Amino acid sequence: MNPAFSVIFLTTLIGVGQGLFLALFTGQSYSAVKLLPAATSVEFYSIGGLIALLFLVGGLIASFFHLGHPERAWRAAAMWRTSWLSREVLALPAVMGLLFIYALMHYMEWDIVLFTSEAGAELSVSLIVGILGMLATFALFLCTGMIYACIKFLQEWHTPLTVINYTLLGTASGFVLATAFATYTAPGLLKFFGIWSIIITLTALITRVASLLRNRNIKYKSSAQTAIGVRHTKVKQIAMGMMGGSVNTRDFNHHMSALFFKSIKWVFLVLVFVVPSILIWAGIEEANRTLLFSAFIVQYIGLIAERWFFFAQANHPQNIYYQTV
Amino acid sequence: MTQLALVIDLNVCVGCHACVTSCKEWNTSGPAGSMCDDNPYGKDPTGTFFNRVQTYEVGEFPLTETVHFPKSCLHCEDPPCVPVCPTGASYKRESDGIVLVDYDKCIGCRYCSWACPYGAREIDEHQKVMKKCTLCVDRIYDEELPEEERKPACVLACPTSARLFGDVHDSESEISVAIREEGGYQLMPEWGTKPSNHYLPRRKIRKHIHKDELERADNPLNKEQRKPHGPIDAPTLDDSTSW
Ligand code: SF4
Ligand code: SF4
Numbered sequence: 275m276n277p278a279f280s281v282i283f284l285t286t287l288i289g290v291g292q293g294l295f296l297a298l299f300t301g302q303s304y305s306a307v308k309l310l311p312a313a314t315s316v317e318f319y320s321i322g323g324l325i326a327l328l329f330l331v332g333g334l335i336a337s338f339f340h341l342g343h344p345e346r347a348w349r350a351a352a353m354w355r356t357s358w359l360s361r362e363v364l365a366l367p368a369v370m371g372l373l374f375i376y377a378l379m380h381y382m383e384w385d386i387v388l389f390t391s392e393a394g395a396e397l398s399v400s401l402i403v404g405i406l407g408m409l410a411t412f413a414l415f416l417c418t419g420m421i422y423a424c425i426k427f428l429q430e431w432h433t434p435l436t437v438i439n440y441t442l443l444g445t446a447s448g449f450v451l452a453t454a455f456a457t458y459t460a461p462g463l464l465k466f467f468g469i470w471s472i473i474i475t476l477t478a479l480i481t482r483v484a485s486l487l488r489n490r491n492i493k494y495k496s497s498a499q500t501a502i503g504v505r506h507t508k509v510k511q512i513a514m515g516m517m518g519g520s521v522n523t524r525d526f527n528h529h530m531s532a533l534f535f536k537s538i539k540w541v542f543l544v545l546v547f548v549v550p551s552i553l554i555w556a557g558i559e560e561a562n563r564t565l566l567f568s569a570f571i572v573q574y575i576g577l578i579a580e581r582w583f584f585f586a587q588a589n590h591p592q593n594i595y596y597q598t599v
Numbered sequence: 600m601t602q603l604a605l606v607i608d609l610n611v612c613v614g615c616h617a618c619v620t621s622c623k624e625w626n627t628s629g630p631a632g633s634m635c636d637d638n639p640y641g642k643d644p645t646g647t648f649f650n651r652v653q654t655y656e657v658g659e660f661p662l663t664e665t666v667h668f669p670k671s672c673l674h675c676e677d678p679p680c681v682p683v684c685p686t687g688a689s690y691k692r693e694s695d696g697i698v699l700v701d702y703d704k705c706i707g708c709r710y711c712s713w714a715c716p717y718g719a720r721e722i723d724e725h726q727k728v729m730k731k732c733t734l735c736v737d738r739i740y741d742e743e744l745p746e747e748e749r750k751p752a753c754v755l756a757c758p759t760s761a762r763l764f765g766d767v768h769d770s771e772s773e774i775s776v777a778i779r780e781e782g783g784y785q786l787m788p789e790w791g792t793k794p795s796n797h798y799l800p801r802r803k804i805r806k807h808i809h810k811d812e813l814e815r816a817d818n819p820l821n822k823e824q825r826k827p828h829g830p831i832d833a834p835t836l837d838d839s840t841s842w
Contacts, residue, residue: 275713342707342727349704350685359710360685425679427716427790495789496716498655502668503784503798506657512665515619515651518643522718525709591787592718595653595670 275428276525277585283336285418286447286577288366289440291329292411293448294455295373298322299404300470301452301463307395311462316380318459322452323377330370358424362417369414372407379403415441422588429492430588435485442478443546443577449474450550450573453558454566461561468558468566472551475573479547482580486539489587496591511597522596528586538583545576602676602696603734604767604795605754606774606783607669610802612761614652614667618753622650622671622732625752629737631702635725647723649732650753666801669762671753672719672732673786673794674698680711680720689729696768696795697736702728716790734764767795 298319304310338344353360379385379400389397419437426432453467498509514523528535550573557565626649627634636646650671657664674691678698681689688704689711691697700711705728712720712729720731735751738744748755754762765774774797777783783797814821 340708342709342722343705346686346704346706349687350706350708352687353682353685356682357685357710359683359708363685421710424683425714427679428713496787500787500789502655502666503786503800504655504657504666508657508659510656511653512656513654515616515653515670516644516648518638518645520645520648521712521721521724525712525722526718590713590718591716591790595718 275585275588275590276528277582278340280336280338280340281585282578282581284333284340285440286333286444286574286581287329287336288333288414288418289444289577290447290451290574291326291333291373292369292414293445294322294326294329294451295369295376295407295411295448296445297449297452297467297470298326299376299408301460301466302401302404304466306398306401308393310466315459316383318456318463320377320381321459322455323373323380325451325455326448327370327373327377330366330373334366334370358417358420362414362421365410365414365417369407369410372403372410376400376403376407412441415444422584427496427591428588429494430489431584433485433488435481435488438481439478439485442474442481443580446471446474446478446546447570447573447577450554450566450570453554454563454570457561457563457566464558464561468554471554471569475547475551475554479543482546483543494589494591496594498594501591501594511595514596514598517599519599522592526590526593526596528582530586535583535586538579538586542576542579542583545572546580547576549573550576600696600768601694601766602674602768602795603739604674604696604765604774604797605671605734605751606763606765606777606797606799608761608763608777608781608799609666609668610761610799611759612652612667612669613759614654614665615758616652617756617758618669618762619648619650619652621752621756623648625735625738626733632726634730635723637724647721647730649721649730664801669753670717670719671796672698672715673717673792673796674732674734676793676795677791678715679790679792680715683714684711695766697734698731699733699736700729700731702726702730705729716787716792717794739764767797 301310302319338347341347350360350363354364385398385400387396387398416437419440422431423433423436449467449471453464453471456463456467499505502509550569553565553569553572556562557569623634634647638644650669652667652669655666655668657666674697676696678691681691681698685708686704686706688701690699692699707722707727707729709722712722720729723730738752739749741749750764754764763774763777765772767775769775777799778797781799781802783799785794785797
């Protein structure tokens with residue numbers, strides 16, 4: 275497929291936003307059960323929530339560039355019964371809304387403790403909003419991943435690993451940003467977020483490499499023989515029926531050299547996983563803000579490469595019909 | 600239930616592209632507005648077409664065969680392009696099984712073109728909506744037209760009658776009979792899309808002549824001459840036996 279930058283930015287930006295929210299919420303739930311020092315600063319949750327919201331808005335804006343008729347985008351909510359894209363269109367504002375309420379509650383310090391257990395664990399209204407937000411966030415990851423995973427003849431995508439990778443990569447980038455952000459507002463949580471960032475990044479490394487290995491040995495079900503229905507071992511196209519190309523020749527190929535394509539794989543493996551893990555490790559040891567922010571930026575650039583590769587790698591069966599001018 | 604469809608006979612298609620041009624001509628002049636056509640006479644002509652004729656070579660020189668292969672939307676009975684559409688712009692008609700796009704609802708997200716394994720959908724890069732074969736839905740029901748012209752433009756244009764049109768759910772229709780009796784098949788059956796359009800394969804007419812058919816078994820002396828005859832009134836073997 276031809277990677278569209280609008281979709282690359284959409285999926286990576288909302289991934290950061292969702293991951294950052296999950297990080298904030300993890301922090302709050304740990305302190306609710308007293309595993310972390312309680313009441314980290316108000317700014318950590320409210321400004322953190324705002325930043326996460328901005329990433330989601332950024333992703334939403336990027337998505338409009340993908341549409342031919344953005345003014346009709348509201349129609350995309352109609353077919354949620356059958357279309358994962360439609361479901362994503364509903365899940366995204368749901369996450370944004372809950373995130374907004376979550377951040378606002380923390381900022382205004384509106385919170386009521388509903389219940390305190392004997393051990394001191396607290397259940398508060400903001401925690402309930404957070405739980406709903408977390409569910410919506412995971413639903414959004416599921417929708418985003420399923421948009422790609424549900425197309426069975428895009429065999430590189432048609433695997434649960436697609437959803438798992440979207441979830442883990444988004445979460446990892448959000449946790450890395452939370453670590454960097456904690457240097458301002460919650461220095462006490464630096465180690466906590468840092469170690470989680472490394473754990474999630476390395477888990478994502480395992481699942482992403484698993485999908486690379488899976489796709490290396492893929493057996494394509496369609497061939498020139500099934501495409502035109504002629505039983506002969508040698509079937510070769512000699513004319514595709516047009517000379518100047520069409521959307522079929524432009525949209526379904528990455529148009530880059532094989533060398534470029536291969537090198538992007540190594541680029542993203544280094545930038546998404548190796549470099550950030552080292553930078554975070556060093557950054558939390560010295561509480562060094564520059565190192566931690568560079569970890570986030572390097573990883574984000576790596577994720578753009580990762581997403582490019584994800585799209586470029588998918589081999590659409592329609593290409594069998596468009597081999598030679 | 601009705602399922603309108605085309606049957607394309609690869610045995611007679613000569614690859615003349617008459618269906619391509621008549622399709623474009625009819626559909627670019629229709630109420631839905633023109634189909635884009637950039638640099639038609641320039642260096643890189645490109646545009647939206649509902650139908651393309653491709654050419655394949657089967658076999659290896661010198662044992663090759665050229666197959667001309669027209670391809671348009673196959674109006675699948677289980678179309679993967681329809682459920683993925685977020686707006687409902689892509690739909691399959693209950694009444695006759697035609698898969699259509701509502702150009703006023705389409706947001707141009709291209710997701711349906713990813714979900715068609717046949718590359719049958721082409722976005723109009725000027726109108727920014729998804730386009731594809733409509734089976735000339737604005738022609739086949741038009742009562743202004745004489746009955747015999749209520750067929751898709753490509754079917755009428757084909758000089759070799761390689762394109763047949765009808766209802767595949769009616770077992771006695773011309774196309775059902777052709778599919779049944781001439782070995783009609785579907786493209787990429789591996790994806791379970793159940794295309795309604797079918798293709799008829801190349802059919803070779805072969806006569807097998809056995810060696811004994813080259814020699815007259817009743818002429819053991821291999822003499823090419825009139826059969827020797829006995830006297831006209833003598834009894835013959837033909838009177839008492841049959842072979
Ligand atoms: S051929 Fe493609 S566009 Fe047409 S109905 Fe089948 S899947 Fe949809
Ligand atoms: S391009 Fe149009 S018809 Fe296709 S999925 Fe998007 S909205 Fe539906």
